[in-house]
Amino acid sequence: MSSAQQRLTQVTSHFTPGGKKGVAAITEKHPDDIVVTCALRSALTKGGKGGFKDTAAADILAGVFKGVIEKSGIDPNVVEDVAVGSVLAPGGGATEFRAAALVAGFPETTAVKSLNRQCSSGLQAIVDIANAIKSGMIEVGIGAGVESMSSQYGPGAVTEFSDLLENHQESANCKVPMGVLSENMAKDRGISRAVQDAFAASSYQKAVKAQKAGLFDEEIYPLQVKWTDPKSGEEKTITVKADDGIRDGITPESLGKIRPAFAKDGSIHAGNASQISDGAAAVLLMKRSTAERLGQKIIGKYVAASVVGVKPLLMGVGPWKAIPVALEKAGITKDDVDIYEINEAFASQCVWCVNELGLPQEKINPKGGAIAFGHPLGCTGSRQISTLLTELKRTDKKIGVTSMCVGTGMGMAAVWVRE
Numbered sequence: 001m002s003s004a005q006q007r008l009t010q011v012t013s014h015f016t017p018g019g020k021k022g023v024a025a026i027t028e029k030h031p032d033d034i035v036v037t038c039a040l041r042s043a044l045t046k047g048g049k050g051g052f053k054d055t056a057a058a059d060i061l062a063g064v065f066k067g068v069i070e071k072s073g074i075d076p077n078v079v080e081d082v083a084v085g086s087v088l089a090p091g092g093g094a095t096e097f098r099a100a101a102l103v104a105g106f107p108e109t110t111a112v113k114s115l116n117r118q119c120s121s122g123l124q125a126i127v128d129i130a131n132a133i134k135s136g137m138i139e140v141g142i143g144a145g146v147e148s149m150s151s152q153y154g155p156g157a158v159t160e161f162s163d164l165l166e167n168h169q170e171s172a173n174c175k176v177p178m179g180v181l182s183e184n185m186a187k188d189r190g191i192s193r194a195v196q197d198a199f200a201a202s203s204y205q206k207a208v209k210a211q212k213a214g215l216f217d218e219e220i221y222p223l224q225v226k227w228t229d230p231k232s233g234e235e236k237t238i239t240v241k242a243d244d245g246i247r248d249g250i251t252p253e254s255l256g257k258i259r260p261a262f263a264k265d266g267s268i269h270a271g272n273a274s275q276i277s278d279g280a281a282a283v284l285l286m287k288r289s290t291a292e293r294l295g296q297k298i299i300g301k302y303v304a305a306s307v308v309g310v311k312p313l314l315m316g317v318g319p320w321k322a323i324p325v326a327l328e329k330a331g332i333t334k335d336d337v338d339i340y341e342i343n344e345a346f347a348s349q350c351v352w353c354v355n356e357l358g359l360p361q362e363k364i365n366p367k368g369g370a371i372a373f374g375h376p377l378g379c380t381g382s383r384q385i386s387t388l389l390t391e392l393k394r395t396d397k398k399i400g401v402t403s404m405c406v407g408t409g410m411g412m413a414a415v416w417v418r419e
Contacts, residue, residue, distance in 0.1 A: 023336050026303050026417055027398060031289035034130045035419070037296035038072035039386040040064065040221045041281035044243045044374040047149040051240035052278035055225045057089055057148035058096035060280040065104030067221030068142065068282050072296060076105050079284075080138040082112045083128045085121025085145040086378035088152035092116060097146075116378070119345065119404050120307070120412035121145055123381030126283050127305045127414065139290050145383065146280035147376035153276055173312035174408040178345070179273065183262040185316045186348035193267035196347035197255040200272035200371045202361075203344055204250035207368025211246050215367055215394065219386035243373040245275045272347040277374025281382035298419045300389045304329035305414040316349025318411020319403040320356050326401065326413035334359060337415075338397035341384040343404035344369035353405075366391055380404060385416065392418035 020028065042064050045051040052060055061084065069076055084097040093114040101112045117124040122145025129141035158175070165171040186196070210216060222241035229236060250271070260266035261273070284296075291298050306325035310317050319342050327334060340363050344350045354364055367387060370380065384402040392400050403413035 022332050026330055026332060029288060033288040034133055034285060034302040035288050035291050035298045036283055036285055036300040037291050037298055038068050038284040039389050040067050040071060040219055041383045041386045042223055042279045043220050043240050044245065044277045044279040044376060045240060046245045047153060047276035047278060050244045050278065051227060051238060052225060053150045054228050057146045058100040061097060061144065061146040062100040062104045063223040064221055064280040064282045065101060068284055069105055072284050074284060077107050078140050079106055079110050079142060081129065081132060081141040082110060083125035083143050084114050085125040085381060086114055086147055087116055087118055087121055088147060088157050088377065118407035119343065119377055120381050120406045121378040122281060123402060123412055123414060126382055129285050130302045133285060133287060140286045142282050142284050143382060144282035145379040145381055147378045148278045149276045149376060150278050170312060178407060179262045179268060181313060181315050182346040182348050183266045183268050185314055186267050189352050191348045191352055195351055196267055196272045197252045199347040199351050201250050201252045201255055203365065203368045203371040204247060206366060207246045207372035208248050210367035216243065219390045245277060245374045246372050268346060268348060272371060274345050274370035274375035277376045279376040279379045281379050281386055283382055283385050300419055301417040303415040303417055307412045308410060310409045310411060312409035315407060315409045316346060316405045317353060318405035319413060320353040322411030322413040323357060323401060323403050326415050330415040337399050337401050339366060339388060339391055339400045340364050341388045341402045343375060343380055344371040345375060345405050347371060349405055388416060389418055
């Protein structure tokens, strides 16, 4: 079968027997739909400075797992598998994440795995669970993501390449630092600093407005943690219930005063790139028939996903290539989508992708994005689902897309329908 025929098969699989297609097809309800009955996250806090700076990644994850059990009312005994995306966890997080599930209240019969597809790890975890349900391997599962950049981010996270990899140009490009990659991309694709700063300022302004209006409250599960005051050294117990990286008063002019971070004549700096952050998020999935049998409230539906490769040095263009593939698999057009949650790894790459795809600015990250409130690497792909579904519900809209660029040159995207 040719690649074109394969794509056609994937697209027509979303048409109903009655001949419906596009939006009409994906918004219809069927017993074997893969649905979401709970999507929540912790607050996202500033790496090394914020509310989770002294909290281990697995502890944040355990808190969010407890939140899923409490908020959904799911019997932990029916959850068969948990997939957790994380990028920096020692040992891949395999041991800690299993332990986090147990301490959260899941029984020994609930299996747990960790995975790493860099910045899309949280989304990949959700898609893995959705596919396991679709194939009949499991009935109920959780896709999650977590990262403590306070404890794990830094030089120690850089991989040393063998001579074999170093001596192959494209292979060697896989280890070029993200900031350098994005600086080069901004120059290559002609994304000016003024454009980047305007986009970044808008992200902050949208996030400030949303936070003040309480628009994040429904998606955030408050966590009580130990926190050491850096000035006094006193250990305190605090409740972390709001993103603490959101700053008021940010304008293109204020961002224009910040020094470039990666080149003297560069355009990328701390104010127009994603924040280093800590946080976790989780999504509970099952078939519609299972949700109805268990009395679970359905809040959304997973439709389709895509993962693509791009040149390592053009890592940031990932969403531009991944989003059209996901839309094609879902059988819809870009205009059918009400909200796009596209990770703001850097303003440069997000702006370029949005412009090249021809997407309306008002549909992009309406509550702000990673520039304003952070990008805990493995968490973001799962965090976006709670942000998206709550905003679709609030605005009475139906269809959303989540997407991100992925380190080493990839992109991932998924299509969702709000119930």
